[in-house]
Amino acid sequence: MTRTVFSVALGALICVLPLFCNAYWTDVCVMIGLYALLSLSLNVILGQAGIFHMGHAAFFAVGAYTTAICNTLWQWPIFLTMPLAGATAALFALVVARPIIHLRGDYLLIVTIGIVEIVRIALLNDVFGLTGGSNGIFGIARPRFFDFRIVKSIHFYYLVWGMVGISLVLFYGLWRSRFGRALNCIKADDVAAEGCGINVSRYKLAAFVLGAFWAGMVGTLYAAKMTTIAPESFNFMESVIIFAVVILSGGSQLGVLISAFLFIGLPELLREFSDARMLVFGLAMMLMMIWRPQGLLPPGPRRYPVVDRILGKLHSSGQNASGGLAGLAGAEVETPVNAQTAARTGEDRP
Amino acid sequence: MEQFLQQLLNGLAVGGIYALVALGYTMVYGVLKLINFAHGDLFTIGAYLGLTLLASCNLAGLLPIPLAMLAVFVMVALLVALIGFLLERAAYRPLRDAGRLSAVVSALGASIFFQNAVMLVYGARVYVYPDFLRPDFTVSLMGVNVPGVRLLVIVASIVLMLGLWAFIQRTRIGAAVRAVAIDPAAARLMGINVDKIISLVFLIGPGLGGAAGLMVGIYYGQIDFTMGWSYGLKAFTAAILGGIGNIPGAMLGGLLLGVIEALAAGYVAMAWKDAIAFLVLILILIIRPTGILGERTADKL
Structure with missing residues (x-):
């Protein structure tokens, strides 16, 4: 309940925030939004399916470069390149993830690090003569929405956070769906999931491709915002930051937003300590695993109406005096089944 | 032919360094089943500590140069071993029972922490x-x-590797390390103090890694604070290549990776050198996850 109130308040704050910010702080908020989007897309892979994927910057890079190349070479409008950027990143993810998806947690982690490094080196070496080597690509056009040209920070703010809003709704729907349940089941225990008839490799691959698709589209937004992209923007440290945001968040969407703010916004607020920010994050990751391994804000327990109704009835028949009221209250009580699911999805065991 | 020999020796020198770092990964993986991501940064710390010792203590003035170098090597190895020991106490021991991936995240945190501390x-x-x-x-x-x-680096790394090999194979403590790697619970029942063995592994691995860091400093003449990542990743590749958890495997994998990389740099393209190392890593994990000498199967699903 408090979480709902908090979410609504946060949403309202995000809507009106740029009215009180100067251009610099609006820019910072745009960056927080971009990282929040990337983290939300990684959350599907890492938070929901429990796949230890640390190469998300690779998909982000593929999307950004797709947009940059289409826009500078063939003058495609930015918004038209967006689905293409997503599709290219998804296709890339499909190709690279297919042979490695069965690898166990820490091995997969290493391979995804290898992939992000290979992508960066390929971009640096001007692969196919399209990526512009270490200089990258510059002169990417501003996006246009019909006749409205998106130039100012505040325009980008609403564009990026609008996309965050859409992503939150879509990913929430995904979490509630059969697909989302299957991913959570795989995260909790992949052998048991296989036993329940879930095709683990296919679901993991689907989560991977979906996350990559979203990261590719965020790449479009990033390229449009920056107008210049270079391989160093997609180095391994970016992957680590996105990874750390998701790990610290605990896997809930609200948690991702808060943790994106902590990682991107807080260092700007504490400028004089900005050199030490990664030091603090490293320390935070260690301490977090010792004291709060489930993350800042793990997702709440899943609720199933059927189970709630049955347990509610049992509850009300037990207390015959105020049956109706207790029945209502019973629906609010966290059922043992749900508590168990929550406990299991909170774990990170392979 | 001359170019080939030069590249081969260059590859062996770099490969010896990879192998020394890979030994730290593989020993830790052997006893804890944990990828110690911070190991590459312990290697960096070794390089920097070596520089500080050389610059501040004026050892070269007091001792003949070979002796001074030996002294610096020993001091660096001891200091880095101490840091490794403390790292295990602070960041990994509390997570011993907490699931492997929590420990991996903690290791990543430690790596970021060390890199930025340097x-x-x-x-x-x-x-x-x-x-x-x-x-x-x-x-x-x-x-x-x-x-x-170049020859000195090759000889030094081979001497250190042989020393470790003899220690693991010929001494009682070495046998205890092997026993813990095979089955910690059974080793404990046999009266082995598993915690002490794990601490020992965290002394030896980082000690060798720190010595390797110093060797890189002397061999290439320059160091920077991010070098731990690339050397660490490559050493890890070497450990996987030889079969993770397997000590001779790490040595073989390190030398092999060094030679592959040097030949690729010499004959294919210098700019793609790093990418080739990672490609080897990915291919080996797809084709033969147990590595060349690996007896233990990497769990697959």
Whole structure:
């Protein structure tokens, strides 16, 4: 309940925030939004399916470069390149993830690090003569929405956070769906999931491709915002930051937003300590695993109406005096089944 | 032919360094089943501590140069071993029972922490090693002039590897390390103090890694605070290549990776050198996850 109130308040704050910010702080908020989007897309892979994927910057890079190349070479409008950027990143993810998806947690982690490094080196070496080597690509056009040209920070703010809003709704729907349940089941225990008839490799691959698709589209937004992209923007440290945001968040969407703010916004607020920010994050990751391994804000327990109704009835028949009221209250009580699911999805065991 | 020999020896020198670092990964993986991501940064710390010791203590003035170098090597190895020991106590021991991936995240945190600690202490610039240490003789080998430092690095790494090999295979404590790697619970029932063995592994691995860091400093003449990542990743690749958890495997994998990389740099393209190492990593994990000498199967689903 408090979480709902908090979410609504946060949403309202995000809507009106740029009215009180100067251009610099609006820019910072745009960056927080971009990282929040990337983290939300990684959350599907890492938070929901429990796949230890640390190469998300690779998909982000593929999307950004797709947009940059289409826009500078063939003058495609930015918004038209967006689905293409997503599709290219998804296709890339499909190709690279297919042979490695069965690898166990820490091995997969290493391979995804290898992939992000290979992508960066390929971009640096001007692969196919399209990526512009270490200089990258510059002169990417501003996006246009019909006749409205998106130039100012505040325009980008609403564009990026609008996309965050859409992503939150879509990913929430995904979490509630059969697909989302299957991913959570795989995260909790992949052998048991296989036993329940879930095709683990296919679901993991689907989560991977979906996350990559979203990261590719965020790449479009990033390229449009920056107008210049270079391989160093997609180095391994970016992957680590996105990874750390998701790990610290605990896997809930609200948690991702808060943790994106902590990682991107807080260092700007504490400028004089900005050199030490990664030091603090490293320390935070260690301490977090010792004291709060489930993350800042793990997702709440899943609720199933059927189970709630049955347990509610049992509850009300037990207390015959105020049956109706207790029945209502019973629906609010966290059922043992749900508590168990929550406990299991909170774990990170392979 | 001459180019081939040069590249081969270069590859063996770099490969020896990879192998020393890979030993730390593989030993820790053997006893804890944990990828110690911070190991690469312990290697960096070794390089920086070596620089500080050389610059501050004026050892070269007090002792003849070979002895001074040996002293610095021993001090660096001991100091880095101590850091490794403390790292295990602080960041990994509380997570022993907490699931493997929590420990992996903690290791990543430790790595980021060390890397930035080095950056804050020393600054983000590239440091140059004093060159009076660098042996400047050359040796003629089959008609090829080989820099002496290259041969020294190869010899030093092989001596350290053989020493470790003898320790693990020939001593009682070495047998205990092997026992813990095979089955910690059974080892405990046999009266082995598993915690002490794990601490020991965290002394030996980082000690060797720190020595390797110093060797990189002397061999290449310059160090920077991010070098731990690339050397660490490559050493890890080497450990996987030889079969993770397997000590001779790490040695073989390190030398092999060094040679592959040097030949690729010489004959294919210098700019793609790093990418080739990672490609080897991915291919080996797809084709043969147990590595060349690996007896233990990497769990697959």
